[in-house]
Amino acid sequence: MSSGLDNKIIELVLSALDGNMDSINALEDRVVRSKAKAALFKAKKDPGKFRAENTGDRSGADEVKETVTSDDSQKLIANFVLKGLDGDMDSINAIEDRVTRSKVKAALVKAKKSPDEYKKIHSPKAVSDVASSSSEVKKIVHEESINLKIKNLSVAKFPGSVLNENVDDFLMINPSIWYDFAIWLKTDSNLLFDSLQCQTGFDIDGKILEARYNLHSMSKKHYTEVRIQVPIENPKIPSVESVWRIADWFERETYDMFGIEFSNHRDLRRILLPEDWEGWPLRKNYEVQETYHGIVIPKMKEGWE
Amino acid sequence: MIKYFTDIWTSITTILGGMGITFIHLIRARQDNVTLQYPEERWPRPERNIGFDHDNYNVIRTRLHVDMDDCIGCLKCERACPVDCIKIVTEKAPERGSDIKEIKHVGVTTNGTRKAMVVTRFDIDMSECCYCNLCTYPCPEECIFMTGGPNSSRHPLDYEFSEPDRDNLIYKFAKSGTKEGLDKYIGEKSAES
Amino acid sequence: MTVDFLFDSLVSLFPSWENTDPFLVISMLIPLVATFGFITVYALVVIYAELKVSSFIQDKVGPMGQGVGLHAGKWGLLQPIADALKLLSKEDIIPSSANKLLFILAPFMIFVGAFISFIALPFNGSIIVSDLNIGIFYILGVGSLAVIALILAGWSSNNKWSLYGGMRSAAQIISYEIPAGLSLIVVIMLAGSLNMQEIIIYQQGGISNWIIFDNPFMPIAFVVYFISALAETNRTPFDLPESESELVAGFVTEYSGMRYAFFFLSEYANMFVVSVVAVTGFLGGWQSPFSGSLDSPLMGVFWMLSKTAFLIFIMIWIRWTVPRLRVDQLMHLCWKVFLPIGLFNIFAVAIWTVLFG
């Protein structure tokens, strides 16, 4: 996943790291061979890291398990909320885990605003309906906008992830689950957003930094926009660089211009500006430096004003 | 083995084919020649005929020129400039639409507009100009334009305007001494009355 | 016009002089100076030709002079002279971290390699500096001197591009010596001599007696030799050592002015040498293509130079037509195509000579 290499090459490189060069040299295809060799050069610099990265790649099933468990807990919460809506507050109060209890209560407050809708989405029966009659769902989805579809689909998997009510133009996503959400957007068979068209940052009145992702699906030919807001004091957004490889450079550019830190980005450096540039130029409160490497930056050209 | 020989064969044929094409160019050098002997032969103006009398109609983008007699000091060009290379300073004329001979100020433009302003400074920094032509469109008097083009009888095609000093590229169109002359003129006027 | 001839005539002119050492020096100096002058004039002509041919191919007219100023003379004839003057008057820069001695030595060595090859080149039956009995072998031998010079230039510049250029050119020139040599072995087999003049005399009697038409395998040998010669002189499509879009300028990246001019000069001089060898070996040397007519000594010089000029023209023509090979493809071409063909040629010509010769 990390370096985007074929599994075959990774296998070859791993075996070569163990000393088995013959398997690479025996390769017929020149292209693959040279790629494998190049990967080997890279890998030999830090074999441990390579092994860790790429063997971890294969045991990605663990991650899936984790999400499943979190999914389960969400289902649990939904269950409790449904009970609460029916007036059974005792069972909620009886939850021993404080965190879960508070979560349930928060969800309950939200749900009470529109209890019918919440019931519709979360009652076990409805979920099974969606699963069983997929063709029917497709027909409905075709009529509604793709953003609404994402919102509805996401409720089951990532409840509370879409923050905005009106999703005509964009989806406002909770930054904490963004990475998993992005993987889901890319891999879900209904969505398949395989192409990140544009990623950029915004400075909203000097208080909030916003990252916007324009996603497109080459196979489904649909398009959406995702926005993530973070406070300007602590601008941290999970990096999706390993989901869409182009996000690597896009995020570097956004970091360069806005100072949004993309956590878990492997190589977060300035991209367009020099390494030692001060400040984040596209923030609204940016001021041009007085000097750069001892060179005074002229504000106004001589003999003009 | 067959591939070995077909490779050799395609190499020979394609390279000979390419050499044939270049040879045709070689012998047709006189007809095909597209270059100009620059200092003697200039790049010709493209034939542009827009179908009506176009004395002031200008598309050629060479250097900017201002007809100061027509300039009313409306600052539209200054505002239109995306790189802020135009700088205009105006003073209120003592009398709208009248000539001031002392500073060679012409009161009425060729379009018949009576000027309310005297332009004391009109600088264009040609080293910053991006030749976007944006300043020429809003001008109500059509007094700022790019030289060359259909009206080149007045302003010959010129794309060589190198200067030994950068400062020489700041074109000063306002007539020299306008500011002092105007102050003096107003002073005299007020003294008279 | 050999050294021996000059020496003998000097001795016979001044029979009273006991000590003949000065005569030897003089008789050696005169041809050398003449050769040097010839190389310089020839280089100017070829540079002009290169400019013009490339321009015509690219739909330009190249350097031209017209109007009042006559910028580069009539038809731009003065352009190569202006180029030469520019090169000579340019600042001579030696990079501070370069190995100074080797850096200075390299351009001279490469020029010496090209220059001493001229000793064995026949211009007609008598104009040859030294009629060596191993002439063709000698030229192949001293031609390899260039490799050392190129490696020196590449290494001493202390520049990665130069190093790449130097290493590439070393690999390339050494490799292509072999197919070139194999093709010439076929010629030597037929002519039965390593002497340039004897090879030419073997081809006496018109165009049909030229070695290239001797048997069906000789055109192949000629093509192999010619392409190998292109590679040896670092011309496109084999100009990897100095490929401008990859290695900036390869081994000459750090050279400027006079020193650069020497590399330039020796490249063109090498072109001349390999063309003369090709003409000698395959195209009848200074012999007239028409048997018995137009074969006076002066016409001999004409035939030699015009045949050489034709080959040089083809070199220029190829240069402005084809792209450049990659370094491994270059080696592939040498070792997997030309070498088998060259060996096969020797075998085939031998059998042909036994059967039909």
Add this chain to the structure above:
Amino acid sequence: MGIIRGEEMVLNIGPQHPATHGVLRLQVRTDGEIVSSITPYIGYLHRCFEKHCESVTYEQVIPFTDRCDYLASMTMNFGYVVAMEEMLEIKVNDRVQHIRVVMAELQRIASHLLGLGAFGLDIGAFTPFLHMLRDRERILDLFEMTCGARLLYNYMWIGGLSHDLPVGFVESTYKFLDYFEPKIDEFVNLLVHNKIFVERTADIGVMPQDVAISYGVTGPNLRASGLKWDLRRDDPYSIYNKFEFEVPVGEGGKGSVGDCWDRFYVRVLEMKESIKIVRQALASMPKDGDVHQSLPKKIKPPIGSIYKRTESPRGDLGYYIESDGSNIPYRLKMRSPAFTALSVIDEIAAGWLLSDVLAILGSLDIVLGEIDR
């Protein structure tokens, strides 16, 4: 037999290097001739396009878009004005639309000409480059005739054009197209099928489709990887849905799909398709219609944002425009196709020889002005 490993060497290709098409620095790690990794360093041509746009009015942005991709200024203008018109809900008349399409397609030909020629130059073929430039000059003549500028046009305006077509433009364009079509074939014979050129490009730098999509590579580079994706066909803007044209995709004619040769040949085929479009647009162009008809008096878009993609010669050119209701953009982001194309270079060029890296770089057809903005 193991590999002979030498010492690894770090080589800086650029910022001043003949093959980097501008000022780009590729830090290359090599073992001999084999390149093991490439790290591009960009930003040498950074001119704060996006910061500039936050201080100039909407119409003053257009000259800056010219300068981003200076080889395809018309399409740069086009993308911006299409986005702005959608934001302002301006309908421009048919004549303007036709003229825009003609200009954009001529610009596409001009841009591809230079891209192909420069690619040839990277491979070492000098003559095709000058032949391409010769034909490009004729297109620039057409542009100069129309708007007076040869490179940076500022021709398309929000809601119209700066000038109407001059008398004789249509005839001159037809003349050019008639002249140019055989020249493509000549070029193909001179370079594209040349064995040395094929050897240098076929099977080199293969970009698989999923890699291309994941890296956001678009335009001819993506099409060369076999995906039929062209915004002119798939998300038609302006009046592209009126015209009939093919979307050429890479078929691995000399090697495998998505190699350098495919990227090269797709561009050649695209030039032919562009000629088709120009011919259709010229034929169906309405005679009357004022090009200044729908120019807005004041450009103050409603609060909101828009992301509009158009097909520039290098790929999907996106403008993300955020308006706060004033006459100055609150934020303007250009999604430049060459930026994404360059980011893929480490993925597809590592493991090849040094010469191949430059060939691959040339085949991506990048313009540094647009990458660095």
